[in-house]
Each structure stands twice: as C-alpha cells, then as structure tokens.
C-alpha cells in the first residue's frame with residue numbers, strides 16, 4: 001500500500017450457524033478483483049518451505065476456518081473476514097482497507113450483492129456502541145444549533161482562514177457588534193480596501209451601514225441605515241441638531257458592524273468546534289457533535305474503529321478544571337480516547353496531570369495545541385490515520401503469533 005490516506009469500510013452480517021467463511025472467500029476469489037486469500041496462500045507457501053525440511057505441517061496450525069485476509073494483486077486493497085460468535089448470533093465481520101475509494105466501493109457492492117439486505121454498515125461492536133451513545137447523547141446543545149445554521153454555513157468556510165479570523169476576533173473583542181469606522185478597519189486592523197469590500201459585499205461577514213455624525217463634536221447617532229439615500233430622504237423633511245453641542249451641521253458616515261451570529265461564533269470559539277466537526281465527518285460516519293450530557297456540554301463524540309473518542313475544543317486556555325470535568329465526561333461515556341484541541345498553549349501543570357492520566361492507561365489523552373488551523377487539521381488527521389494503521393496491524397497480530405509458534409516447531413525438528 002502506498003502512503004496515501006488509508007480508507008476503511010466496515011460491515012457485519014448475521015449468518016446462520018452453519019455458515020462457512022470459505023463460501024464468501026470463494027466468490028471473492030472469482031470476482032473481477034480476483035482477491036487472493038493470504039492465510040490460505042501463506043499456508044501453501046510455508047508448506048513448500050517446510051517440505052524441503054521434510055516437515056509435515058499440521059493443518060490447523062495456520063488455518064483458522066473462521067478467519068481470512070484477502071488482498072488484490074496490486075496490493076491496493078486488503079480485506080479482513082472473521083466469523084464471530086455472540087451466542088445465539090453468528091456474525092460475519094468484514095473490514096476493507098484501501099487507499100482507493102473506487103476499489104473500496106466496488107468490493108462493497110460485490111459483498112452487498114452477496115448478502116443483499118442483511119449486510120449492516122459498521123462492525124457488530126460499533127452497532128452496539130452506536131445504540132448506547134444514541135441513547136446517552138440525545139440532546140443537541142444550543143451552540144450545536146448555531147453550527148448548523150444555514151445562513152452561517154458559507155461563512156464558516158471563510159473564517160477558517162486564520163489571518164482573517166484573528167482580525168475579526170480583534171474586532172469582536174474590542175467592539176462586539178457595535179459600529180466601526182472604516183478608518184479603524186484600515187489602520188488598526190490592517191484591512192485593505194479590497195478586503196473590506198470582500199467582507200461587506202460578497203459574504204456579509206461585516207455589514208456596511210450608515211449613520212449621522214455631528215460635524216463639530218463627532219457625536220454619533222445611534223440609528224443605523226442601510227443606505228446613504230435613506231438618511232438624506234429622512235433629513236429632507238426635518239432638521240438636524242446635535243443632542244450634545246446643538247450644532248446643526250452633520251455628516252453621513254459609513255460604518256461597519258460585525259455579523260451578530262459570526263460575532264458569537266468567533267467570540268465563543270464555535271468556529272473551532274465547527275472546524276473539528278468537519279474533520280471528524282470526513283473520516284467517521286458515527287459522530288455526535290455538540291451534545292448535552294448530564295448537564296454538561298460535550299463538543300464532539302465519535303467512533304474511531306470500535307473505540308469511543310471524546311473531543312474538547314478550546315479557543316481560550318485549557319485549564320486544570322477543564323481537564324477534570326473532561327475526565328468525568330469521558331468516564332461517564334466510557335470513552336477510550338480524549339482529544340483536546342486548543343488554540344492556546346496548555347500550562348505545564350496541566351500537561352503533567354495529562355501525563356499522569358496517560359500512564360494509568362485506562363484511556364489516552366491526545367493534545368493538539370496550535371493556533372494554526374492547518375496544523376490542527378494535520379494533527380487531527382494523524383490521530384485518525386494512526387488508528388486506522390493500528391487497526392490494520394492488529395489484523396496480523398494473531399498471524400505473528402502463529403509464525404512464532406511455527407518457528408519454534410521448526411527449530412525443534414532441526415535439533
């Protein structure tokens with residue numbers, strides 16, 4: 001397999017007690033992919049070697065009639081088939097690994113044809129875990145609703161740009177949604193005229209508005225207008241007098257207000273939750289973003305293989321109190337992994353606590369601390385990729401064990 005991102009698809013199917021794994025192996029061998037059963041072939045090739053030493057292999061040493069691993073000639077696909085028993089059920093588990101979505105889809109459709117409606121997406125264990133989590137994580141948090149706001153969807157994409165988002169964050173922390181003069185946007189926030197036009201006209205991140213200002217004392221009127229003409233029309237029939245200095249001369253000023261919803265998304269760090277949610281959705285079909293569980297908000301929960309992962313996003317500092325509440329949530333949900341994504345540095349004391357928790361090995365805490373969204377993305381995807389690779393390696397652990405047993409057998413005979 002090449003180093004391209006590894007994709008996995010998992011399925012399971014209830015089968016009758018008398019089901020033999022060879023039935024499906026044979027049809028996959030005959031399919032257009034001409035899949036090669038690794039364990040079967042390995043046995044043959046090892047037999048050949050052994051025969052040279054006049055050793056006759058006991059059949060059941062390598063062959064497990066309830067397990068087979070198949071691969072394609074081009075090595076771009078590996079498939080694991082296992083028959084498990086969860087009395088009274090017999091379950092055929094299937095995992096397909098590939099770096100090609102196309103091959104993955106084709107194999108899936110071959111398998112689906114064979115098992116028609118009985119084939120279920122995900123592993124048997126995942127199905128049970130999904131049922132459990134569906135029950136626990138029913139309530140969507142108020143923030144969750146904002147993450148799926150139709151109006152905001154195109155804007156979320158824009159604020160993933162770190163430079164732009166940090167500027168908007170500066171506006172948000174200084175002004176909130178109050179009007180800002182163009183001069184401030186240009187000089188203090190270093191926004192160019194083009195950027196301002198883009199932010200106001202193209203996408204409504206910042207709304208352009210007009211108001212009246214006293215020419216003498218610069219006192220601004222609190223009333224906002226969509227256009228200059230509306231103010232002029234209104235002043236045709238009335239006269240202006242400054243409420244502070246009573247001056248009668250005014251000017252119409254162009255001002256800018258941060259979109260109210262975007263202000264909330266940025267000031268409360270919801271953009272990060274949305275960003276991470278997108279990364280999760282690319283790689284996991286079982287996920288529960290922004291839920292309320294026992295009165296606490298949980299940013300995200302998802303399944304990585306059969307393991308439950310809980311994710312906490314912080315656009316501010318992640319402190320010791322955050323760590324403790326997160327550990328309680330993880331324990332209540334029985335999560336195996338905890339991912340902390342924070343745009344600030346985690347304090348050394350908190351890091352020491354995390355190390356301590358990790359040494360216990362009950363669950364693992366992974367920290368991603370960076371204010372660059374590309375780095376967050378890479379590190380997050382690395383975690384998921386490592387999980388896939390681990391899953392793939394785990395398929396062969398038993399095989400290693402078999403080879404070891406086998407190696408001993410050979411030595412014994414030679415002595």
Ligand SMILES: [Zn+2]
Nearest residue numbers: 214217242245
């Ligand atoms: Zn005045």
